[in-house]
Amino acid sequence: MKWTAADVELYQKEKDYIDTALIPLIPITMDDGAKTAASGGEFVQLVAGELERQLKGRVFLFPPFSYFLSESRQSLVERLTDWTSLLMEQGMKYVFYVTCDREWKGKETAISDRLWLVPAVPLENMDESYKYELIRDQTSGLLRFFISQWS
Amino acid sequence: MSDKHRVTRRQFLNYTLTGVGGFMAAGTLMPMLRFAFDPILKDEAGTEMVAVADVKDITTEPKRFDFKVKVKDAWYESEEPRSAWVYKNEKGEIIALSPICKHLGCTVDWNTDKEHPNQFFCPCHYGRYTKDGTNVPGTPPQAPLDRYEYKVKDGKLYLGKAKPRGEA
């Protein structure tokens, strides 16, 4: 499911079956790291989109949780924890995150245990077929991660 | 604005004529290229069929082939990924199944559920289908997997639309 009117309508009908939320965590910066951040964000969105295509009957892909890299980590963790509790209260049994920002790995295990980190790759100079392979590869990794968490 | 930057009528004609000439040359080249490289066929109804596999690679074991199709929505045309599970049945006929689960649309996999070998398995709510795509009663899906329309030409398998069983 995606955040579109048509999918939300289906979600409301089939709520019992759609118990997993996926939130992309997208870092923003306008300084020297901007291009790397943008490229990472692109990759995350491609992988998340492909995963949604393959597991759309159970996974709801949410609009990204976006933030500036200069924001305080602690407030970001709080905000993301709030999002997560809201979704759980609304009936989601699992909430997962996908990101290119390694900062999320580490301290907060409540978050990092449910986090999939895509590698940093310069997609923009990449050959189409190689890019496609890479997205497939990451998607199937993420897919196995979901399936292992479900069972 | 200086004179240099003004496009005179002559220049303008020059530009446009080169443009048209180039376009015409491209016009004569394009059909040949299209003929030589474009992997697209049309069926009787004019829908495009895409080459997805060499027939010699198709065995009696379902294999997944990935391909892309052009789709148009309200705003723009884009390419979308598609997959098909393809095999030959006992009669030697090609069967190309859509991997989209008839329950809520997840992608099914072949032979991944250890307790039920040689079936299509949906990881989302454990829907199952037998090899020919028939849904297994008691699992969530209420209909068999769709089948792609197909054509074989010059040793290649072309797939068209996926249709509910009985229509394809």
Ligand code: FES
């Ligand atoms: S989407 Fe396949 S069983 Fe529910």
